[in-house]
Amino acid sequence: MDATDVPLQAEMVELVPNGKHAAALTASAVPSLAGDRFEENQSGAAEMEEFLPHGAEKKQTHFTDFEGKTSFGMSVFNLSNAIMGSGILGLAYAMANTGIILFLFLLTAVALLSSYSIHLLLKSSGIVGIRAYEQLGYRAFGTPGKLAAAIAITLQNIGAMSSYLYIVKSEVPLVIQTFLNLEEKTTDWYMNGNYLVILVSITIILPLALMKQLGYLGYASGFSLSCMGFFLISVIYKKFQVPCPLPEQEGNLTGSLNATLISTSDYQNGYTVLQAPDQGTCTPSFFTLNSQTAYTIPIMAFAFVCHPEVLPIYTELKDPSKKKMQCISNISITVMYLMYFLAALFGYLTFYGRVESELLHTYNKVDPFDVLILCVRVAVLTAVTLTVPIVLFPVRRAIQQMLFQGKDFSWIRHVTIAVVLLTFINLLVIFAPSILGIFGMIGATSAPCLIFIFPAIFYIRIMPKDKEPLRSTPKILAACFALLGVLFMIMSLSFIIIDWATGGGKSGGSH
Numbered sequence: 001m002d003a004t005d006v007p008l009q010a011e012m013v014e015l016v017p018n019g020k021h022a023a024a025l026t027a028s029a030v031p032s033l034a035g036d037r038f039e040e041n042q043s044g045a046a047e048m049e050e051f052l053p054h055g056a057e058k059k060q061t062h063f064t065d066f067e068g069k070t071s072f073g074m075s076v077f078n079l080s081n082a083i084m085g086s087g088i089l090g091l092a093y094a095m096a097n098t099g100i101i102l103f104l105f106l107l108t109a110v111a112l113l114s115s116y117s118i119h120l121l122l123k124s125s126g127i128v129g130i131r132a133y134e135q136l137g138y139r140a141f142g143t144p145g146k147l148a149a150a151i152a153i154t155l156q157n158i159g160a161m162s163s164y165l166y167i168v169k170s171e172v173p174l175v176i177q178t179f180l181n182l183e184e185k186t187t188d189w190y191m192n193g194n195y196l197v198i199l200v201s202i203t204i205i206l207p208l209a210l211m212k213q214l215g216y217l218g219y220a221s222g223f224s225l226s227c228m229g230f231f232l233i234s235v236i237y238k239k240f241q242v243p244c245p246l247p248e249q250e251g252n253l254t255g256s257l258n259a260t261l262i263s264t265s266d267y268q269n270g271y272t273v274l275q276a277p278d279q280g281t282c283t284p285s286f287f288t289l290n291s292q293t294a295y296t297i298p299i300m301a302f303a304f305v306c307h308p309e310v311l312p313i314y315t316e317l318k319d320p321s322k323k324k325m326q327c328i329s330n331i332s333i334t335v336m337y338l339m340y341f342l343a344a345l346f347g348y349l350t351f352y353g354r355v356e357s358e359l360l361h362t363y364n365k366v367d368p369f370d371v372l373i374l375c376v377r378v379a380v381l382t383a384v385t386l387t388v389p390i391v392l393f394p395v396r397r398a399i400q401q402m403l404f405q406g407k408d409f410s411w412i413r414h415v416t417i418a419v420v421l422l423t424f425i426n427l428l429v430i431f432a433p434s435i436l437g438i439f440g441m442i443g444a445t446s447a448p449c450l451i452f453i454f455p456a457i458f459y460i461r462i463m464p465k466d467k468e469p470l471r472s473t474p475k476i477l478a479a480c481f482a483l484l485g486v487l488f489m490i491m492s493l494s495f496i497i498i499d500w501a502t503g504g505g506k507s508g509g510s511h
């Protein structure tokens with residue numbers, strides 16, 4: 001990291017300090033503190049007194065934006081469910097391209113950074129007094145800040161939801177085929193992924209997405225987590241069942257030969273290959289660097305994204321405090337960290353270098369009609385299906401913030417946005433699955449923004465300078481954090497572009 005960048009960043013902030021950035025932004029876009037009080041928050045005056053400037057010093061934060069009723073445990077379930085999604089399926093592949101030790105190091109780093117980023121979000125929302133990501137953007141940079149946050153949340157979560165529904169589309173027909181003991185796919189409607197995805201959306205996802213509050217989804221989240229627990233146990237069990245090397249067919253051997261040739265040409269292109277994942281051997285590698293290693297960062301970043309959901313969950317928490325919410329986040333991140341590591345480790349130790357970028361597909365090589373694998377499929381399907389409503393909530397909120405700000409709750413609007421969003425995602429998954437690749441690109445942009453860049457720059461701008469000067473340690477740390485996010489973003493984007501240019505198509509964010 002370049003040390004000279006930090007003062008530069010600080011200087012930029014100094015030019016447009018918190019609440020006084022009229023020179024840098026157009027007058028209409030600038031939220032004046034007095035204006036916000038009425039525009040953003042009906043109970044504003046009391047809240048402002050509470051939070052500015054002495055409110056943050058109080059031990060117990062009292063938010064007046066909403067009085068939550070969700071318990072600590074349910075909030076842990078909801079946040080864990082928000083973290084966990086299709087990201088878990090890509091981690092074994094990530095491990096095959098980093099080796100166990102490097103993977104553990106990177107996973108730990110991403111988990112810690114993710115927790116720090118939540119800390120920044122919580123601290124900023126304590127100052128502002130409103131627990132909405134978009135509102136932090138508004139307080140920091142006016143309307144452009146609000147729009148940037150809302151757009152990043154919308155794109156990231158639509159990408160995540162499409163990836164979940166895509167799993168439904170491709171896996172449910174296989175599950176039904178296996179249940180019915182059919183050798184070949186038939187043309188019946190119940191074998192058609194497109195109909196099935198619509199059916200699942202209408203019967204399971206939509207009713208859950210229509211709940212008025214996220215807190216009501218706690219039980220569904222708990223169930224979703226147990227399904228992933230089952231997935232994990234099965235992955236561990238399978239490691240001791242599946243032989244290595246696998247009994248292969250001719251065609252697969254040719255495939256692996258091609259893959260070896262590709263990694264050799266990558267080496268010639270200038271990548272340092274300390275130990276390329278050997279497609280044929282059955283010994284674990286502890287440290288690997290190859291052309292695919294760079295994808296592990298976007299894969300892991302995607303797997304830990306939950307930041308759009310943190311503040312909505314905080315809003316609904318009973319007796320909220322920053323400490324309590326940080327504790328919920330840390331528990332969720334730790335549990336997911338362990339699940340991610342174990343799933344990746346045992347997935348990798350089952351197939352070693354042959355693990356595919358989507359773990360479930362790899363089990364097809366063994367026996368696509370295996371009963372346990374069938375149950376695992378059903379479990380993963382259930383888990384990702386039940387995650388869709390949680391991930392949909394922040395998008396609806398972002399849309400409301402962008403288009404209907406300040407309006408009272410309306411059931412018609414609540415239902416319409418959910419129906420429109422789900423219809424759009426269904427259409428995307430049914431008619432344009434190839435477009436989903438674009439979400440790899442979007443994921444590479446929006447994930448670093450939501451995890452690193454926005455929490456850091458919003459924090460720098462929102463935290464009053466008299467409390468924390470620009471050169472204070474927390475703000476310098478936050479600036480470094482933003483810079484790290486920019487580096488991640490540039491890195492992920494360049495690798496995806498290189499991937500597209502060379503026709504690879506293994507971009508991490510596409511999970």
Ligand SMILES: NC(=O)C[C@H](N)C(=O)O
Binds near residue numbers: 082085088156391
């Ligand atoms: N919530 C998200 O945006 C992605 C989620 N962390 C996943 O792994 O699928």
